[in-house]
Amino acid sequence: EIVLTQSPATLSLSPGERATLSCRASQSVGTYLAWYQQKPGQAPRLLIYDASKGATGIPARFSGSGSGTDFTLTISSLEPEDFAVYYCQQRNTWPPGWTFGQGTKVEI
Amino acid sequence: QVQLQESGPGLVKPSGTLSLTCAVSGGSISSINWWSWVRQPPGKGLEWIGEIYHSGSTNYSPSLKSRVTISIDKSKNHFSLNMSSVTAADTAVYYCARVGYGSGWTKMDVWGKGTTVTVSS
Numbered sequence: 001e002i003v004l005t006q007s008p009a010t011l012s013l014s015p016g017e018r019a020t021l022s023c024r025a026s027q028s029v030g031t032y033l034a035w036y037q038q039k040p041g042q043a044p045r046l047l048i049y050d051a052s053k054g055a056t057g058i059p060a061r062f063s064g065s066g067s068g069t070d071f072t073l074t075i076s077s078l079e080p081e082d083f084a085v086y087y088c089q090q091r092n093t094w095p096p097g098w099t100f101g102q103g104t105k106v107e108i
Numbered sequence: 109q110v111q112l113q114e115s116g117p118g119l120v121k122p123s124g125t126l127s128l129t130c131a132v133s134g135g136s137i138s139s140i141n142w143w144s145w146v147r148q149p150p151g152k153g154l155e156w157i158g159e160i161y162h163s164g165s166t167n168y169s170p171s172l173k174s175r176v177t178i179s180i181d182k183s184k185n186h187f188s189l190n191m192s193s194v195t196a197a198d199t200a201v202y203y204c205a206r207v208g209y210g211s212g213w214t215k216m217d218v219w220g221k222g223t224t225v226t227v228s229s
Contacts, residue, residue: 001170032211032212032214033214034215034216036216042221043219043220043222044146044154044203044219045219046215046216046217046219049210049214049217050211055215055217089154089216091212095170097159097167097169098146098159099156100154100155101153
């Protein structure tokens with residue numbers, strides 16, 4: 001089973017700064033990687049899928065890159081509403097299923 | 109657009125069975141999608157539980173497979189989760205989600221708001 005490791009665990013930044021979040025897979029996942037945002041008391045929200053494709057309605061300041069084992073979520077200029085926890089996720093081929101990273105908290 | 113809503117008891121006794129339903133509105137559960145369950149223990153990360161295809165095929169997390177059954181009811185446009193022999197470790201917020209097709213089945217693009225289940229006597 002593929003393991004996803006996110007870093008850092010916590011990212012302390014100010015509004016307007018650039019955020020760079022990392023997700024590393026224990027073996028290649030091609031570009032089959034998604035990113036989610038979760039705010040307290042809310043369900044996760046899909047931001048990026050297939051490593052770099054923006055989900056519907058997601059602001060352009062969110063972008064994803066990478067392939068194989070190393071992936072990055074970038075928030076170009078943090079807005080107050082972007083302070084949240086971010087998870088990466090991939091679909092396993094075998095056994096079929098899903099794996100999440102442990103999350104990165106972006107805090108003020 | 110498609111919306112999902114979880115429902116079920118908020119309190120389950122240890123060794124009992126947890127039963128949740130996810131109602132699909134704004135679309136058909138018979139559409140070509142996988143439908144998934146994810147949970148989140150208090151203060152922790154996301155854990156995938158299992159999924160069901162519109163045809164009824166299922167996949168389960170290896171760590172939960174022995175205790176979990178996911179089913180689909182097309183007449184009611186909902187799918188369900190049953191988890192047996194629950195313990196306090198199963199206390200969590202339970203989410204249902206739709207799996208969408210990108211370059212493959214690679215995204216959970218619609219989520220329910222979640223329902224809190226506490227396992228306690």
